[in-house]
Amino acid sequence: MLTLAFDTATRTATSALVWDGEVLGELASSAVTVLEDVDALFRRGGVRPGQLEGIVVGTGPGSFTGLRMGLATARALSFSLDVPLAGVSTLAALAAGSPDALAVIDARRSEVFVLDGEPRVLRPEDVDVRGRVCVGDGAVRYRVTLEEHGAEIPPDPDPAHIPHARFHVQLAERFGLADEVEPIYLRAPDAKPSVS
Amino acid sequence: MIFALETSCDETAAALVTHDGEIRANVVASQADLHAQFGGVVPEIASRRHLELVLPVVRQALSDAGATLDDVDLVAVTRGPGLIGALLVGVSAAKALAWTRRLPLAPVDHLDGHVASLYLEPDSLEPPFLCLLASGGHTMLLDVRARGSFGVAGRTVDDAVGEAFDKGARLLGLGYPGGAELDRLARDGDPEAFSFPVAKLPGLDFSFSGVKTSLLYAVKKLQPGELERRRADLAASYQRALVRALVERTDAAAQLLGVERVGVVGGVAANSELRASLPWARAAPLSLCTDNAAMIASAARYVEPLPYPRYLGLDAYASAA
Numbered sequence: 354m355l356t357l358a359f360d361t362a363t364r365t366a367t368s369a370l371v372w373d374g375e376v377l378g379e380l381a382s383s384a385v386t387v388l389e390d391v392d393a394l395f396r397r398g399g400v401r402p403g404q405l406e407g408i409v410v411g412t413g414p415g416s417f418t419g420l421r422m423g424l425a426t427a428r429a430l431s432f433s434l435d436v437p438l439a440g441v442s443t444l445a446a447l448a449a450g451s452p453d454a455l456a457v458i459d460a461r462r463s464e465v466f467v468l469d470g471e472p473r474v475l476r477p478e479d480v481d482v483r484g485r486v487c488v489g490d491g492a493v494r495y496r497v498t499l500e501e502h503g504a505e506i507p508p509d510p511d512p513a514h515i516p517h518a519r520f521h522v523q524l525a526e527r528f529g530l531a532d533e534v535e536p537i538y539l540r541a542p543d544a545k546p547s548v549s
Numbered sequence: 550m551i552f553a554l555e556t557s558c559d560e561t562a563a564a565l566v567t568h569d570g571e572i573r574a575n576v577v578a579s580q581a582d583l584h585a586q587f588g589g590v591v592p593e594i595a596s597r598r599h600l601e602l603v604l605p606v607v608r609q610a611l612s613d614a615g616a617t618l619d620d621v622d623l624v625a626v627t628r629g630p631g632l633i634g635a636l637l638v639g640v641s642a643a644k645a646l647a648w649t650r651r652l653p654l655a656p657v658d659h660l661d662g663h664v665a666s667l668y669l670e671p672d673s674l675e676p677p678f679l680c681l682l683a684s685g686g687h688t689m690l691l692d693v694r695a696r697g698s699f700g701v702a703g704r705t706v707d708d709a710v711g712e713a714f715d716k717g718a719r720l721l722g723l724g725y726p727g728g729a730e731l732d733r734l735a736r737d738g739d740p741e742a743f744s745f746p747v748a749k750l751p752g753l754d755f756s757f758s759g760v761k762t763s764l765l766y767a768v769k770k771l772q773p774g775e776l777e778r779r780r781a782d783l784a785a786s787y788q789r790a791l792v793r794a795l796v797e798r799t800d801a802a803a804q805l806l807g808v809e810r811v812g813v814v815g816g817v818a819a820n821s822e823l824r825a826s827l828p829w830a831r832a833a834p835l836s837l838c839t840d841n842a843a844m845i846a847s848a849a850r851y852v853e854p855l856p857y858p859r860y861l862g863l864d865a866y867a868s869a870a
């Protein structure tokens with residue numbers, strides 16, 4: 354089964370093309386250029402979009418705009434190619450890459466998203482990190498606070514901080530209709546009208 | 550056929566238009582109700598709703614046209630200006646749709662889109678003409694010499710006229726967005742009952758930030774019961790002031806530029822008094838005044854499309870460069 358996966362919810366957007374468990378290629382850039390990466394993966398892998406049998410997208414939590422760019426891309430691909438879509442939480446993909454670590458995603462406004470049984474939004478100082486390894490763009494951004502509270506955090510360039518898309522393929526369970534894959538926001542929208 | 554998406558503000562829209570400018574489908578899912586309680590468009594709420602609606606409007610447009618994506622040879626999308634998070638939903642979806650079929654993609658400026666609502670059949674307008682673009686986001690006089698380009702002859706220095714309509718409607722207790730409601734109420738009122746002067750700027754520019762203050766004072770001076778009785782008069786007088794400002798400037802610009810034809814586009818082009826006050830002008834059909842994707846598809850015909858793979862990293866822009 355040829356599966357494409359990508360995740361644009363955190364600072365580094367990732368993508369992977371996987372054939373029956375074998376990773377044909379993986380790339381990382383940003384949400385705006387994720388389709389450039391996808392295109393490159395197909396060209397380098399010597400496969401065509403028409404051969405695709407499943408798409409997996411990271412459903413966050415993370416940057417609201419980045420998350421929506423990924424979901425909009427995934428839904429349009431799924432619809433146009435008539436290929437089923439699955440969603441995998443970005444926190445779960447991060448955790449899959451570092452099984453003993455705590456996944457910490459930057460939630461802006463001095464908060465982080467963490468997996469604490471279920472995904473939660475917390476202030477970094479309120480996360481129980483004593484003696485734990487923390488990974489993710491939230492761990493990098495709030496390194497000082499988290500380390501003060503006893504966390505161990507790999508150096509900034511460590512690949513453990515990125516939700517590698519091959520894990521999305523591993524974790525994907527239910528492939529189905531594009532509209533049924535929903536973003537995980539965890540926070541209500543700021544209800545402030547724009548000044549237009 | 551051209552397939553277009555528009556998600557710059559609070560309408561999620563998809564359309565199919567032929568290269569000759571015939572509309573095959575024009576689907577607009579308005580979110581106005583969602584934003585009413587906040588008295589304005591909330592960007593994060595708008596962006597979330599665009600994501601929910603984008604595939605449904607795509608499916609609806611194709612089904613209305615009796616077409617599939619195989620009938621599409623060009624994808625178009627609004628790239629800006631607008632709410633950045635909202636625009637990126639449409640841009641992301643459009644890029645993906647184009648990529649799956651290796652189709653070219655035309656990035657369209659929202660303002661070019663409004664002007665191109667006059668290029669759709671069966672009643673298309675040929676440049677040169679002066680175009681009054683009046684909406685909730687923009688108020689401009691455009692000197693259109695050829696399809697696909699324009700020069701700016703005048704613009705608002707503060708509020709857009711559609712904003713002035715909505716703010717006035719709110720002062721009169723008409724809810725949001727209240728421009729159309731104000732138009733209806735004004736029909737029962739006396740437009741000369743109150744005097745609401747609109748600031749006169751040199752040249753061809755507009756200013757609408759002051760006129761709502763004079764409405765506010767007039768409202769405050771009235772007793773509650775009296776306000777209820779005179780609401781229609783207030784609406785009619787306020788609308789008269791806004792429309793007069795638009796018409797005077799449009800006339801002046803047409804004379805200055807020496808053009809005979811005038812087009813009127815944008816949400817405020819649906820206003821009945823404005824349409825009646827410019828009987829010689831060509832106003833966009835009502836269904837094409839508010840934001841829609843048919844006008845984006847129309848504008849795409851006069852844009853150099855980006856061939857595959859040049860659009861794959863395309864970004865949106867919030868405001869004009």
Ligand SMILES: [Zn+2]
Pocket residue numbers: 659663684686815839840
């Ligand atoms: Zn508009």
